[in-house]
Amino acid sequence: MTEPVPPGPAVAEIAAATQTTRRRSYGRYVLGKVGGAVGSLFFVTVVSFFLFRVLPGDPARTLGRGRFKTEAQLDAFRAEYGLDKPLPLQFLTYLKTTFSGDLGDSLRYRVPVSELIVDRLWPTVLLVGTATILATVIGVYLGVVSAWNRGRAVDRATTGVTLTLYSMPEWWLGLLLIAVFAVGLGPVTGVFPTGGLHSVDAEPGTVGYVADTAKHLALPVLTLTLAYLADYSLIMRSSLLDELGEDYLTTARAKGLRDVVVRRRHAVRNALLPTTTLIALSIGFVVSGAITVETVFSIPGLGLLATEALSIPDYPVLQGTFLVTSAAVIAANLFANLVYGLLDPRVRT
Amino acid sequence: MVAAAALLVSAAVSGAMLGTPGPARAADKVTFTVGITNEVDSFNPFLGIEAESYEMWALTYDYMISYSMKDMSPQPGLATSWETSDDGLTWTFHIRSGVMFSDGVPLTAADIAYTYNRILDGGPEAASWSSYLTSVTKVEAPDPTTVVLTLKKPNAVLPLLPIPIVPEHIWKDVSEKDVKSYAAEPENGQPVVGSGPFRLVEGTAGGSTYRFEKNPDYWGGAPHIDEVVFRVFKSDDPMVQALIKGEIDFAEDVTPLQVKALQSQDGVTAVNGQSPGFDEIAFNTGAVDTETGKPIGDGNPALQDPKFRHALGYALDLNQIVDKVYQGAGLPGDTLIPPAYSNWRWTPPADEAFTFDLDKAGQLLDEAGYTQGADGKRTMPDGSPLGTLRLFARSESKTSMGTMTYFKEWLADLGIDAEVTNMESNKLTNVILDGDFDAFQWGWYVEPDPDSMLSYMTCDQRGGWSDSWYCNPEYDDLYEQQNSATDVAQRQDDVTRMQQILFADSPYLITEYNTYGEAFRSDRFACFEPQPDPGGILLFQYGVHNYLNIRPADQAGDCDGIATALGAQTEDGTPVSSGSGPGGGNDDEGNSTPMLVVGGVLLAALAAGGVVWAVRRRSTAAERE
Numbered sequence: 009m010t011e012p013v014p015p016g017p018a019v020a021e022i023a024a025a026t027q028t029t030r031r032r033s034y035g036r037y038v039l040g041k042v043g044g045a046v047g048s049l050f051f052v053t054v055v056s057f058f059l060f061r062v063l064p065g066d067p068a069r070t071l072g073r074g075r076f077k078t079e080a081q082l083d084a085f086r087a088e089y090g091l092d093k094p095l096p097l098q099f100l101t102y103l104k105t106t107f108s109g110d111l112g113d114s115l116r117y118r119v120p121v122s123e124l125i126v127d128r129l130w131p132t133v134l135l136v137g138t139a140t141i142l143a144t145v146i147g148v149y150l151g152v153v154s155a156w157n158r159g160r161a162v163d164r165a166t167t168g169v170t171l172t173l174y175s176m177p178e179w180w181l182g183l184l185l186i187a188v189f190a191v192g193l194g195p196v197t198g199v200f201p202t203g204g205l206h207s208v209d210a211e212p213g214t215v216g217y218v219a220d221t222a223k224h225l226a227l228p229v230l231t232l233t234l235a236y237l238a239d240y241s242l243i244m245r246s247s248l249l250d251e252l253g254e255d256y257l258t259t260a261r262a263k264g265l266r267d268v269v270v271r272r273r274h275a276v277r278n279a280l281l282p283t284t285t286l287i288a289l290s291i292g293f294v295v296s297g298a299i300t301v302e303t304v305f306s307i308p309g310l311g312l313l314a315t316e317a318l319s320i321p322d323y324p325v326l327q328g329t330f331l332v333t334s335a336a337v338i339a340a341n342l343f344a345n346l347v348y349g350l351l352d353p354r355v356r357t
Numbered sequence: 358m359v360a361a362a363a364l365l366v367s368a369a370v371s372g373a374m375l376g377t378p379g380p381a382r383a384a385d386k387v388t389f390t391v392g393i394t395n396e397v398d399s400f401n402p403f404l405g406i407e408a409e410s411y412e413m414w415a416l417t418y419d420y421m422i423s424y425s426m427k428d429m430s431p432q433p434g435l436a437t438s439w440e441t442s443d444d445g446l447t448w449t450f451h452i453r454s455g456v457m458f459s460d461g462v463p464l465t466a467a468d469i470a471y472t473y474n475r476i477l478d479g480g481p482e483a484a485s486w487s488s489y490l491t492s493v494t495k496v497e498a499p500d501p502t503t504v505v506l507t508l509k510k511p512n513a514v515l516p517l518l519p520i521p522i523v524p525e526h527i528w529k530d531v532s533e534k535d536v537k538s539y540a541a542e543p544e545n546g547q548p549v550v551g552s553g554p555f556r557l558v559e560g561t562a563g564g565s566t567y568r569f570e571k572n573p574d575y576w577g578g579a580p581h582i583d584e585v586v587f588r589v590f591k592s593d594d595p596m597v598q599a600l601i602k603g604e605i606d607f608a609e610d611v612t613p614l615q616v617k618a619l620q621s622q623d624g625v626t627a628v629n630g631q632s633p634g635f636d637e638i639a640f641n642t643g644a645v646d647t648e649t650g651k652p653i654g655d656g657n658p659a660l661q662d663p664k665f666r667h668a669l670g671y672a673l674d675l676n677q678i679v680d681k682v683y684q685g686a687g688l689p690g691d692t693l694i695p696p697a698y699s700n701w702r703w704t705p706p707a708d709e710a711f712t713f714d715l716d717k718a719g720q721l722l723d724e725a726g727y728t729q730g731a732d733g734k735r736t737m738p739d740g741s742p743l744g745t746l747r748l749f750a751r752s753e754s755k756t757s758m759g760t761m762t763y764f765k766e767w768l769a770d771l772g773i774d775a776e777v778t779n780m781e782s783n784k785l786t787n788v789i790l791d792g793d794f795d796a797f798q799w800g801w802y803v804e805p806d807p808d809s810m811l812s813y814m815t816c817d818q819r820g821g822w823s824d825s826w827y828c829n830p831e832y833d834d835l836y837e838q839q840n841s842a843t844d845v846a847q848r849q850d851d852v853t854r855m856q857q858i859l860f861a862d863s864p865y866l867i868t869e870y871n872t873y874g875e876a877f878r879s880d881r882f883a884c885f886e887p888q889p890d891p892g893g894i895l896l897f898q899y900g901v902h903n904y905l906n907i908r909p910a911d912q913a914g915d916c917d918g919i920a921t922a923l924g925a926q927t928e929d930g931t932p933v934s935s936g937s938g939p940g941g942g943n944d945d946e947g948n949s950t951p952m953l954v955v956g957g958v959l960l961a962a963l964a965a966g967g968v969v970w971a972v973r974r975r976s977t978a979a980e981r982e
Contacts, residue, residue: 065783074802075406077488077809079821084484088537113538117562118404120538124563183594191598202599208390208559208566208586303591308565312591319753319783 037349045342052334056327057102063321067091067115070320089115102327111331112324116317121328124313129295129332131205132309134225135302136294139232144287147237151244151283152276158249166241174238182231182304189227200227203306228305232298236290243286248279281351285344292340296333387909388584389882391896392596392605396589399562400549401541402521403475403482408897409587411519413560415901416569416585417551418521421450421469421504424899426890428699429633429805431516435469436504445511445843450504456552456576458524464552466498471525473506481537486520488809492841511841513848517806519899524550554580554905565589581908582882597876600625606882609896611874613684624880626923629686629872630887630894633697636690636756636800637865638673638764639825640666644792647820654792656826659727659743666863668721672767674713678868682759686874690867692856693814694807697889701807701849703856711866715770722771735772746775749797751782757798760868764796789824799824800871805899807852811836814859827864873897877923883913885923895923 068076068085076082086092090101105112111121150170154163173181192198201207201224210220251257252275260270299311310329317325348355399405402414423434436450456464473496476482490496491514495507506515527550531539540562543549548556554575560567567587571580588605590596597615600608601622611619611627619627641656642663659665675689691710694702705711722728726738735743746768750761758779765775775795780788788794803810812818815836816828835851835858842848859865875895877885884906887893895903906919916922 063783064781064787066786069786070783071406072484073822076484077812077822081484081487082821084479084481084487088481088484114563116398116406118399118401118538119540119562127561127563179592186595186598191602198602202602202604203590203595204565204588208568208588304595306565306589306591306595308563308589313563319781321783 034349038346041342041345041349045338048338049335052338053103053106053331056330056334057099059330060321060323060326061095063318065319065321067320067322071116089113091115106327106331111328114317114325115322116320116325121324124325125310125328125332128308128310128313131307132298132302132311133294134205134221135228135307135309136232136298137291138225139229139236139298140287140290140294142229142233143236144240144283144290146233147240148244148280148283150237151241152248152271152279154241154245155248155252155279156271158252163245167245170238170241173234176235178231178235178298178300179304181234182228182301185227185231186304200224203304205307228301228307231304232301239286239290240283244279244283247282248275251275251279254278284347284351288340288344288347289337292337293333295336386583387581388586389582389607389904389907390586390588390605391607391609392588392590392599393609394590394593394596396563396565397560397567397587399540400557400560401536401539402523403485403536404539405562406485412897413557413567413587414521415553416555416904417549417553417557418523419456419464419552420521421518422516424805424888426886426888426893426898426902428697428889429899430700431805435464435522436516439516441515441843443843445841446508448506448508448515450506450516452502452504453576454502457574458550458552459548459556459572460524460527460550462524462526463501464522464524465501466504467501468525469504469522470496470498471528472520472522475528475536476520478533480533489514489518489520511843513840513842514806514808517804519804522552524552552576554901555585560587575905577905580905581912582904585904600876600878603878607875607877607896609873609875611876613686613872613874616686616874616876617684619876624878625876626879627874627876628895628923629874631688631695631697631889631892632802632871632873632894633695633804633889634800634802634871635693635695635867636760636798636869636871637693637867638760638796638798639865640796640863641792641794642666642825642827642862642864644826645819645828652792654794656792657744657746657795659737660746660795662725663862664725665722665727666866667861668718668725668727669768669771670711670863670866671714671718671721672771673711673764673866673868674767675711675868676713678760678763682756682763683869683872686872688870688872690869692860693801693803693810693865693867694852694856695803695870697893698803698805698807701852703853703860705860709860715767719771729772733772734774743773746773746795748775748777749785749788749794750777750779751785751797751799752779753782754798756869760798761796790820792826797824798868800869802871808840811839811852811855814864825864827859827862829858829862832858879910879923881910882907883910883922884908884916884919886916886919886921887923891921 067089068082068091072082072085076085083092090098093101102112111125113119114121114124117124147170150166154166157163186202187193188196188198190198190200190202203224205224206217206221207224210217257270257275260274261267265273296311296314298309299315301307302309302312310333313325314329314333317329345355393409395407395409397405397409397413398407399410400413400417402418405411405414420434421436422431422439424430425432433453435453435456437453439448439450441448450466450469452466452469454463454465458464473490473493476486476490477493477496490506492508492510492512493506494509495505497505497507499505541549542561543558546558548558548570551557552572554572554577555569556572558568558570565588569585571583571585573579588599590599593611593615596605596608597611597619599605600619613629616627616629619625640660641654643652643661644654644656645651646653679685679687679689688696691705692703696702696704719729722735727735727743730736737743748761748765751757758777761777765777768775782799785797785799789797801810801813813822814825814827815823815833816830817833819826819828832855835855839848839851839855842851873894877895885895885903886906887895888898888900888902906916906922908916
């Protein structure tokens with residue numbers, strides 16, 4: 009999420025499409041794409057088991073330092089969570105439970121991984137999802153304004169500011185916003201909380217609760233939105249610039265259409281294609297969280313859950329979060345491909 | 358904007374559905390909010406491992422014994438008194454009557470026996486707690502106020518029994534199979550059933566807030582505060598900001614630099630409290646395959662010589678390490694039992710204690726045969742090169758890396774080459790178990806009873822928790838002897854002798870005794886008593902004394918006569934500021950923390966960046982045209 013994502017598979021496929029004359033039906037295209045996605049998901053499931061077993065460290069030792077004082081205690085822990093079994097047997101157990109929908113128990117939190125993921129999913133989706141939507145809307149708008157006013161002050165200021173924000177470390181920007189808007193600096197009083205998702209005394213399900221959550225999320229969402237802006241504004245700006253030289257715009261102007269209409273009805277529509285790819289991919293990555301911002305604002309999200317599991321290593325949590333985030337990305341990719349297939353028949357090679 | 362609109366809509370919807378907002382909380386309720394930097398891993402006392410979980414259980418449950426504030430020695434808890442038979446094989450505890458669980462069921466000796474028996478029966482309970490019931494074969498409750506432990510061999514660690522007592526009438530429904538993922542958290546708005554001074558009403562393992570309500574009927578006296586709330590911060594700086602702002606009342610585990618910065622803050626008291634743990638430089642004293650006894654790994658043979666290791670003790674300037682690496686917090690170390698445990702600790706006499714004396718270190722090395730060659734480098738006694746010592750530091754710890762960097766320099770002054778490698782502690786664990794190292798930096802937390810710490814240095818623990826691969830039969834004999842001693846004075850002698858052996862053989866060079874930075878709003882709360890007293894930590898102690906001691910600053914008085922309590926008011930009474938509650942006004946304009954300065958600079962940089970970019974764009978645009 010922190011760097012501009014290349015326009016994605018669609019572009020390569022457009023290129024490939026020019027070399028072939030035969031065009032498949034949309035139904036076959038969908039079938040192929042869905043099959044590919046399912047295959048990827050299966051591959052990810054298998055790989056994630058071995059991927060995390062390669063990590064150095066023994067969960068019983070990392071967790072039990074100073075607590076499991078004897079070899080017998082270490083062994084009891086390993087036996088309880090199946091870590092004493094030979095690796096091939098652990099793998100078979102993993103496959104069996106995973107395909108029956110059970111992600112296992114966390115070694116650290118000792119609760120089902122699926123519960124942990126569900127608990128952490130909502131904060132992450134609220135935080136990253138809101139920021140992605142805001143960044144998309146504002147970023148695309150800024151990109152359009154910049155491109156339309158290419159070279160003028162508006163363009164230079166927008167590009168300069170978004171790029172500066174983009175190159176700032178997120179945690180730094182976050183701490184800065186805390187210092188100014190949560191603690192208060194000079195004339196600015198700190199009205200926002202320093203972290204967390206909601207106040208302890210907020211009653212779930214009330215108007216106050218929602219307002220409280222919005223207040224808590226304001227600064228982290230602002231941090232992420234500012235950091236993401238450049239992604240969208242620059243891509244939108246450059247693709248719109250590409251369109252500006254096209255003949256059909258001259259035609260449109262020659263028809264006597266007003267500038268605003270030319271921009272909205274003709275130029276922007278065509279320039280939106282690369283941005284669509286970017287947005288679809290970003291939505292896939294929403295689930296993987298924003299580790300730095302989650303850390304600075306103490307938001308219990310999926311990103312933090314996975315990073316912290318690495319140091320143990322908490323295999324079931326790592327496998328579970330990896331699977332869920334991969335599934336989200338694969339699903340978003342599939343969605344982008346399907347939409348592209350509709351928008352642009354050339355990709356159905 | 359879309360999201361804001363969505364929030365508004367959902368607010369309106371949920372408002373319409375549920376009517377009015379929840380009941381307003383009583384304004385005069387006293388809530389003590391603590392900022393912590395790590396989550397609770399499990400509220401189930403048979404599963405959790407993190408220090409935070411131990412603290413939560415201590416609020417929720419009771420224990421057989423409690424700990425003194427002075428030196429954490431055992432004191433009455435649920436047991437008012439105890440005695441042991443002459444052969445040390447029977448321990449009889451007399452249990453307080455009139456203790457109630459939060460659901461109104463009385464706590465009796467049967468609940469204690471039930472809890473301990475779950476541990477004796479194996480499973481995850483045993484993984485967590487069995488070391489405290491070593492040699493115990495049977496736990497019985499002959500009547501509601503008596504618990505009898507039967508042992509097959511005396512166990513000197515008793516009565517140290519830091520095991521939370523759970524209610525049998527609740528836990529009997531949790532089967533042996535289910536306990537490994539049983540959460541023991543509030544359900545359907547019902548608090549967790551326990552007999553402790555507070556009740557967990559809200560919170561889940563791995564969650565970011567935990568809320569406790571006081572138990573007004575607590576047998577040890579009702580707490581002076583109505584609620585304790587823990588808030589998890591994932592980084593230090595925002596937690597300190599929250600304390601300055603007044604969102605939290607207490608910040609646990611802040612850095613020495615933050616303690617310094619907070620000391621000048623109005624209404625905040627910040628201290629580095631001594632905590633019973635140490636950091637050490639450990640050597641590879643000879644790694645072996647524990648089954649065959651054959652050497653493994655590639656440790657430098659010089660380090661298998663106790664004389665060589667001991668000489669290096671004079672090559673450590675511990676004052677400089679404490680000053681530079683630990684930012685002045687912490688105390689220089691010497692033996693593996695920290696000063697807090699005065700009962701067990703042996704302090705090296707002045708003529709034996711290590712001092713920073715490179716000449717003496719060099720002289721000792723010369724005497725042991727590790728003389729300097731023509732190139733100034735020390736050699737093995739047989740004249741072969743000593744080679745380069747591989748020092749390992751844990752990359753997640755600045756103090757670990759700092760200590761080893763200094764150590765390397767001092768070794769160079771002695772004519773010994775060394776190189777420092779920083780790696781994650783997980784990876785380092787593997788390196789240690791393979792014996793592929795010469796020295797590393799790590800640390801231990803030491804319990805009120807020294808037994809487990811002493812056990813980590815025995816031959817049997819090689820391949821287990823022994824990370825120095827130290828093995829000395831004389832030491833092992835003393836370990837066995839103290840472990841089953843029935844006479845305290847005899848055991849103290851043994852433990853002293855063991856520390857002397859370790860000091861002479863130096864498998865560890867103890868560099869520092871730990872401190873924890875803690876800060877609290879002294880304008881709001883008072884009467885924090887340190888443990889060990891004086892100089893110790895204020896929360897995360899052994900026991901929950903301070904959750905019972907503390908009270909609002911304006912009602913502090915003399916803290917019921919606790920002379921050493923922090924925040925007790927003087928006779929004339931220092932003015933107590935009020936009204937800076939969470940979300941309240943912010944009048945801390947004087948907080949010139951470095952972060953704000955950085956903030957100002959950054960805003961300027963941002964503006965400048967925009968301008969520079971704009972100018973640059975203009976000029977290039979102009980050139981193109």
